[in-house]
Amino acid sequence: xxxxxxxxxxxxxxxxxxxxxxxxxxxxxxxxxxxxxxxxxxxxxxxxxxxxxxxxxxxxxxxxxxxxxxxxxxxxxxxxxxxxxxxxxxxxxxxxxxxxxxxxxxxxxxxxxxxxxxxxxxxxxxxxxxxxxxxxxxxxxxxxxxxxxxxxxxxxxxxxxxxxxxxxxxxxxxxxxxxxxxxxxxxxxxxxxxxxxxxxxxxxxxxxxxxxxxxxxxxxxxxxxxxxxxxxxxxxxxxxxxxxxxxxxxxxxxxxxxxxxxxxxxxxxxxxxxxxxxxxxxxxxxxxxxxxxxxxxxxxxxxxxxxxxxxxxxxxxxxxxxxxxxxxxxxxxxxxxxxxxxxxxxxxxxxxxxxxxxxxxxxxxxxxxxxxxxxxxxxxxxx
Numbered sequence: 001x002x003x004x005x006x007x008x009x010x011x012x013x014x015x016x017x018x019x020x021x022x023x024x025x026x027x028x029x030x031x032x033x034x035x036x037x038x039x040x041x042x043x044x045x046x047x048x049x050x051x052x053x054x055x056x057x058x059x060x061x062x063x064x065x066x067x068x069x070x071x072x073x074x075x076x077x078x079x080x081x082x083x084x085x086x087x088x089x090x091x092x093x094x095x096x097x098x099x100x101x102x103x104x105x106x107x108x109x110x111x112x113x114x115x116x117x118x119x120x121x122x123x124x125x126x127x128x129x130x131x132x133x134x135x136x137x138x139x140x141x142x143x144x145x146x147x148x149x150x151x152x153x154x155x156x157x158x159x160x161x162x163x164x165x166x167x168x169x170x171x172x173x174x175x176x177x178x179x180x181x182x183x184x185x186x187x188x189x190x191x192x193x194x195x196x197x198x199x200x201x202x203x204x205x206x207x208x209x210x211x212x213x214x215x216x217x218x219x220x221x222x223x224x225x226x227x228x229x230x231x232x233x234x235x236x237x238x239x240x241x242x243x244x245x246x247x248x249x250x251x252x253x254x255x256x257x258x259x260x261x262x263x264x265x266x267x268x269x270x271x272x273x274x275x276x277x278x279x280x281x282x283x284x285x286x287x288x289x290x291x292x293x294x295x296x297x298x299x300x301x302x303x304x305x306x307x308x309x310x311x312x313x314x315x316x317x318x319x320x321x322x323x324x325x326x327x328x329x330x331x332x333x334x335x336x337x338x339x340x341x342x343x344x345x346x347x348x349x350x351x352x353x354x355x356x357x358x359x360x361x362x363x364x365x366x367x368x369x370x371x372x373x374x375x376x377x378x379x380x381x382x383x
Contacts (some may be wrong), residue, residue, distance in 0.1 A: 006299070008306045009075045010313060011305045018059075018074055021326050022081045034211055041203040042164055042213030043089055052120030056175045057091055058098050065102070068116030072250075072312055078249055082260035086354055088212040088361070090123070090162040097124030099247055100187065104230040104240055107341040109189070113168060125166035127217055128241065134159075135374045137172065137238060138182045142219065144173040146226060151175070151188055153222040156201075159368070163215030164200055167193050171219075172241065175234040185237035187230040190222065191346045197222040208360030245370065246322040250305075250312055252369045253325035256333035257305045259358055260298040266354055267291060267340040274345075287343060294336045301329050320382045327375035332367040337362050 011019075027354065030043075030341055037043050051057050059074035061067025068074060075095055082089055098117055101109055116122035133139030142155025155174060160166070169190040177185035192198050201216030268291060271281035281287045308325045311317040341348035341359045348355050366372045 010309050019077045026081050026085050031085050037211035048120035058118040061098050065110050066118035079254050080258045083255045084262050088209050093161045094124045096248050100170050123162050123165045124168045125160050125162040126170045127160050128172045135371050142173040144175045144188050149226050150223045153219040155219050157217040160217050163217050164213045182238040183235050186234045187237045188311045189228045190224050225330045248369045249322045249326035250341045253305050253329040256329040260333045260336040263337045263340040264294050267343050276350045294339050297332050321377040323378040327372040334362050
């Protein structure tokens with residue numbers, strides 16, 4: 001674990017105590033299972049209920065809906081501790097889906113789904129991306145055609161985190177095929193258990209994050225109640241997604257900083273123990289300077305992300321700054337981890353070493369939650 005005198009200003013006594021609980025749970029329950037999760041391309045189903053019992057799911061959802069009743073600071077602690085431990089667990093997606101329901105769902109929907117998600121009995125996934133539609137959401141082809149009191153859903157989704165175990169899918173689909181572009185998209189919640197026409201495809205063979213469940217989903221004349229629409233009217237899906245993406249991007253940015261800090265700490269330990277030409281690697285100026293650069297960049301990133309978290313907690317984080325954080329911090333995450341891997345030499349390329357797994361796992365951070373190129377387009381709009 002990286003150690004530093006610096007402590008984030010959003011960490012108070014309650015959050016500090018919560019961190020101790022989360023760290024103990026992650027180290028005891030999740031870290032020993034990582035090799036198995038990587039081999040099976042996903043966590044054990046029981047991991048969800050254990051996490052729910054430990055109180056690390058939906059930490060920033062009100063208690064009246066089964067959540068922890070905390071703030072994003074509590075969610076940030078969960079994200080940090082998972083990243084620092086090198087654990088890939090889809091709790092962030094669970095929280096994202098929960099916040100869609102909390103923000104746009106009816107009272108009946110909130111009470112039906114959120115408590116079960118908080119207990120880990122219901123795993124959530126958000127299905128936006130399609131084979132021909134990633135960052136360009138107007139390319140969505142999945143349809144949800146109304147037939148009486150039901151939507152009939154047809155289409156497919158890909159790159160879906162938690163897809164293999166999801167019992168609740170927040171689906172972006174076209175509810176009005178006559179409307180072109182983004183205005184015809186709605187969010188419909190699909191309860192998947194025993195649902196005719198719903199099928200989970202293959203587990204995707206990714207470059208990294210092998211312990212994370214990522215699948216394709218298929219919908220063939222799937223029928224769900226019209227009452228599962230998020231929001232009072234159709235056609236609001238795109239604006240709903242845009243409103244909530246800041247939450248997701250802040251989470252990605254925070255994970256980026258935590259991984260960068262971990263990479264520096266792991267590498268600093270390694271170069272103090274590894275010798276070359278009769279002396280520890282840390283005694284070489286190049287090693288010291290490279291690590292000094294990495295530590296500085298990670299610390300600058302920490303200060304930036306902490307500022308973003310403080311602004312988010314105050315309800316003041318704007319979309320442009322969230323995009324800046326996601327783009328800049330994930331870019332630096334990859335740079336720092338790559339430099340740290342280089343300092344490990346040949347061992348850095350061996351997957352038994354944490355730095356190698358950090359290297360492969362980090363790459364996708366610049367792609368999901370909106371590619372970094374899209375982030376720059378958003379930022380450029382503010383010029």
